[in-house]
Amino acid sequence: MQMIKDFFKTFLLYELVKGMAVTGRYFFARKITVQFPEEKTPQSFRFRGLHAQRRYANGEERCIGCKLCEAVCPALAIKIEVAEREDGTRRTTQYDIDLTKCIFCGFCEESCPVDAIVETRIFEYHGEKRGDLYYTKDMLLAIGDKYEEQIAKDRAADAKYR
Amino acid sequence: MINIEIDGKSVQTERGTTVMDAANKLGVYIPHFCYHKKLSIAANCRMCLVEVEKAPKPLPACATPVAEGMKVLTHSEMAVKAQEGVMEFLLINHPLDCPICDQGGECQLQDLAVGYGGGASRYGEEKRIVMHKDIGALVSTEEMSRCIQCTRCVRFGQEIAGVMELGMAFRGEHAEIMSFVNSSVDSELSGNMIDLCPVGALTSKPFRYTARSWELSRRKSVSPHDGLGSNLVVQVKDNKVLRVVPVENEAINECWISDKDRFSYEGLNAPERLTKPMLKQDGKWLEVEWQVALEYVANGLRQIAGSAAADQIAALATPHSTVEELYLLQKLMRGIGSNNIDSRLRQSDFSTDGKQAGAPWLGMPIAEIDTRDRFLIVGSFLRKDQPLLAHRVRQAVKKGAQANIVHASDDDLLMPVANKSIVAPDEFVNMLAQILKALIEDQGSRIKDQGATPAQSSTPRYALPDPQSLNVLRGVEVGSAAAAIAKNLAEGKNAAVLLGNFAQQHPQAAQIAMLAEQIATLSSAKFGFLGEAANSVGAYLAGAVPFGAAKQGMNAMQMLASPRKAYVLLNVEPELDMHDVQQAMSAMKAADMVVAMSAYKHHATEYADVLLPIAPFTETSGTFVNTEGRAQSFRGAVKPLGEARPAWKVLRVLGNLLNVSGFDYDTSEAVRDEALPNKDVTDKLNNHVAGIALQTPTSGNSQGLQRVSDVPIYFADAVVRRADALQKTRDAAAPCVAMHGSELHRLGVKSGDTVKVSQGNGSVHLTILANDRLPMHTARVAAGHPVTAGLGAMFGAITVERA
Numbered sequence: 001m002q003m004i005k006d007f008f009k010t011f012l013l014y015e016l017v018k019g020m021a022v023t024g025r026y027f028f029a030r031k032i033t034v035q036f037p038e039e040k041t042p043q044s045f046r047f048r049g050l051h052a053q054r055r056y057a058n059g060e061e062r063c064i065g066c067k068l069c070e071a072v073c074p075a076l077a078i079k080i081e082v083a084e085r086e087d088g089t090r091r092t093t094q095y096d097i098d099l100t101k102c103i104f105c106g107f108c109e110e111s112c113p114v115d116a117i118v119e120t121r122i123f124e125y126h127g128e129k130r131g132d133l134y135y136t137k138d139m140l141l142a143i144g145d146k147y148e149e150q151i152a153k154d155r156a157a158d159a160k161y162r
Numbered sequence: 163m164i165n166i167e168i169d170g171k172s173v174q175t176e177r178g179t180t181v182m183d184a185a186n187k188l189g190v191y192i193p194h195f196c197y198h199k200k201l202s203i204a205a206n207c208r209m210c211l212v213e214v215e216k217a218p219k220p221l222p223a224c225a226t227p228v229a230e231g232m233k234v235l236t237h238s239e240m241a242v243k244a245q246e247g248v249m250e251f252l253l254i255n256h257p258l259d260c261p262i263c264d265q266g267g268e269c270q271l272q273d274l275a276v277g278y279g280g281g282a283s284r285y286g287e288e289k290r291i292v293m294h295k296d297i298g299a300l301v302s303t304e305e306m307s308r309c310i311q312c313t314r315c316v317r318f319g320q321e322i323a324g325v326m327e328l329g330m331a332f333r334g335e336h337a338e339i340m341s342f343v344n345s346s347v348d349s350e351l352s353g354n355m356i357d358l359c360p361v362g363a364l365t366s367k368p369f370r371y372t373a374r375s376w377e378l379s380r381r382k383s384v385s386p387h388d389g390l391g392s393n394l395v396v397q398v399k400d401n402k403v404l405r406v407v408p409v410e411n412e413a414i415n416e417c418w419i420s421d422k423d424r425f426s427y428e429g430l431n432a433p434e435r436l437t438k439p440m441l442k443q444d445g446k447w448l449e450v451e452w453q454v455a456l457e458y459v460a461n462g463l464r465q466i467a468g469s470a471a472a473d474q475i476a477a478l479a480t481p482h483s484t485v486e487e488l489y490l491l492q493k494l495m496r497g498i499g500s501n502n503i504d505s506r507l508r509q510s511d512f513s514t515d516g517k518q519a520g521a522p523w524l525g526m527p528i529a530e531i532d533t534r535d536r537f538l539i540v541g542s543f544l545r546k547d548q549p550l551l552a553h554r555v556r557q558a559v560k561k562g563a564q565a566n567i568v569h570a571s572d573d574d575l576l577m578p579v580a581n582k583s584i585v586a587p588d589e590f591v592n593m594l595a596q597i598l599k600a601l602i603e604d605q606g607s608r609i610k611d612q613g614a615t616p617a618q619s620s621t622p623r624y625a626l627p628d629p630q631s632l633n634v635l636r637g638v639e640v641g642s643a644a645a646a647i648a649k650n651l652a653e654g655k656n657a658a659v660l661l662g663n664f665a666q667q668h669p670q671a672a673q674i675a676m677l678a679e680q681i682a683t684l685s686s687a688k689f690g691f692l693g694e695a696a697n698s699v700g701a702y703l704a705g706a707v708p709f710g711a712a713k714q715g716m717n718a719m720q721m722l723a724s725p726r727k728a729y730v731l732l733n734v735e736p737e738l739d740m741h742d743v744q745q746a747m748s749a750m751k752a753a754d755m756v757v758a759m760s761a762y763k764h765h766a767t768e769y770a771d772v773l774l775p776i777a778p779f780t781e782t783s784g785t786f787v788n789t790e791g792r793a794q795s796f797r798g799a800v801k802p803l804g805e806a807r808p809a810w811k812v813l814r815v816l817g818n819l820l821n822v823s824g825f826d827y828d829t830s831e832a833v834r835d836e837a838l839p840n841k842d843v844t845d846k847l848n849n850h851v852a853g854i855a856l857q858t859p860t861s862g863n864s865q866g867l868q869r870v871s872d873v874p875i876y877f878a879d880a881v882v883r884r885a886d887a888l889q890k891t892r893d894a895a896a897p898c899v900a901m902h903g904s905e906l907h908r909l910g911v912k913s914g915d916t917v918k919v920s921q922g923n924g925s926v927h928l929t930i931l932a933n934d935r936l937p938m939h940t941a942r943v944a945a946g947h948p949v950t951a952g953l954g955a956m957f958g959a960i961t962v963e964r965a
Contacts, residue, residue: 064261065262067377082372
């Protein structure tokens, strides 16, 4: 019985018709393709893109150099050096993220006790030569300064789930 | 023995012990903060609450004595509820700053809060704030708000360090730990408070914010400083030593280390580290390759050995070097035909050379000090020279032992001293002779009392003194101080006679040792030398002394008194490390060639011709034989800095270049196995000296002033000298000249005035201080310090004038 069925299916191009039916269905369906960069997909406030270092409203950097993010980072992408600043507080002298190593898991953000390191919605960044994707403290702080409004809004939206 | 049951497991324990002890024996963990096995019981943290059957309330395990049939539950509902409650109370005032706390990651409170605390706090009010206080350069109290008032630090001061430098002031919520009237913490053991503190209230100042605990690799090592050889863990990050903490070893350092061991690591990263071989060419220092420098050394030594004589070459090594280094240095020297090698740099009396039955050592295991009931400590700045031995003696005294002191300065030992005789250095021999005579007389009267003749008595107490010494002692008048010391010693059953660094450096050291040995025999005491450096005993065993080989060479004094053409210095800084600095410096300056193997760029640049960078103890493998004769090998913790190399490798290559046979070692272990074929060296240790005649002691000529010199604790070796934080402590303050108040009066100066101190052909200006703890006719001026380096020998006449 099965043999007869298979024989007729081969003969009548059943698989081909079935396949074309799928193609046909999508041919007439509503298009979901986005015309990047003119059009963009909506993003979650939990989107994990480029990292940023945040500051408090008074301009003081948040990071206290506890190195929890460095310890938790599964890709070993973070490198921190710490020293005592003149005012006696603990501050980083070096805070580097190698974005070529980073796997964007977001653990650094989760481990941060002061919400200093965050992952922003930015994903359209690039590097033109080797080393361009090695972000230092100044670069990360600059990103934070530039997008602070969006970052703060996203954290506020997520706060009730945390 | 009492049978009790903890969590259903039964255990037998001794009467008088606590539930905590029984639990430790059984391996059941009971959370605690204030309990520490080496400290008294305070029971003030309440973390160790457990349920005891039939007791209405939970009881603290650390303070509850065991009773027959006791049933203890550590995880019952009542115990868990009690522990959770205590933890919640402890956390009420504890700041939640773990992310910036140096204790974070190794904090007992952090660990126990996870294990025994609730999930969240119900406390929403303000937390208590305690202002920080400056208590010195070593211990930081920056975040005293973190304190949970366990009082471990206070009890440590009282019970271990011997001085209560921290105390709890105020009451209730306002209680806080502070030092007395804004004074600093100066104990030479103060760093142990950092280890004891279960939270981050007392932290290490030099380590502050340099690393988190999980970043550090931990590597075992051995302290290169005093004669104890304390066991250390060197903590390393990025090939840099960032912290040193103790390893528990009951036989040596228990669970403590001195501040010198703990904070000297800063010297390893000092900017003066020598990182490239350097050669002096036309008066200028050039950095060169190892090959060039070593060939220069080999050619220079060969030339001097060829044109003059091999015995124109002399080698000085610090006893802080490893056995391997010292062994290879002496093998090299003897290989090129010179026996002039010495490591006893601060010694001045070498008359016992070749007459000792073995290497001078402590005379007993370190741990046995605890069991002694009488001490006679001769010429020792014990607290500063061997801080942890001082602690051992203190513990013995606390248990009922009595200490007797013969010394030239009445320094506070932080323990009760039964009898002390503070005399000028030239009275030492006389004083010991008096004690010996008093002992002989005492023994004579005992024999008479018991009607036995000495020959019939078999107990060592009645050992016949050397007839010759009886002769010598005939003219000695026994003073009351000596009689009291002798009486005290004779009463003991387990006495110890110990000679400190000062007695070993004394110009009559041999006589002192002979007398001390006889005193020890008569009082059936153990007789020992307190090791000055980490490898003082090892240096003898490795042969880094001028005798022992076929031909006797020159000792450290001789080779400077009759200057040699070439000197090889192994980590020696002649301007600081020698007995007579003036003599040493003139010999160095007159020499044709000085090879300085050193980890540091020091004053050698003024007289040396070549500087070879060698590795300090963390960067080389090696062995130290401590004062009790325990050989302890260790490995390098980090890679040598720059082009510095372990000294044993440098010496090995030099041996090859000079065509000395037997220099084909591949590892430092191979060197060690040759130097110490049997790691157990007990049969080579012996303090007995034979063939030296006791001399009739003369009462000191007390006309002029005599110098009393100590080596300040933080200037004793090359590494500590460069440890920043230690150099900021009170013990490292610039040296003054201290004299008895009436001597000051005679001079017509006040305490605090500047005076001119002259000795030999040098003089320096120092501040004068009145110190009535010194005997008359003495002036105490520290040695081993750059300020006093212009003066002469550590002992002898010195003049003090108004500036």
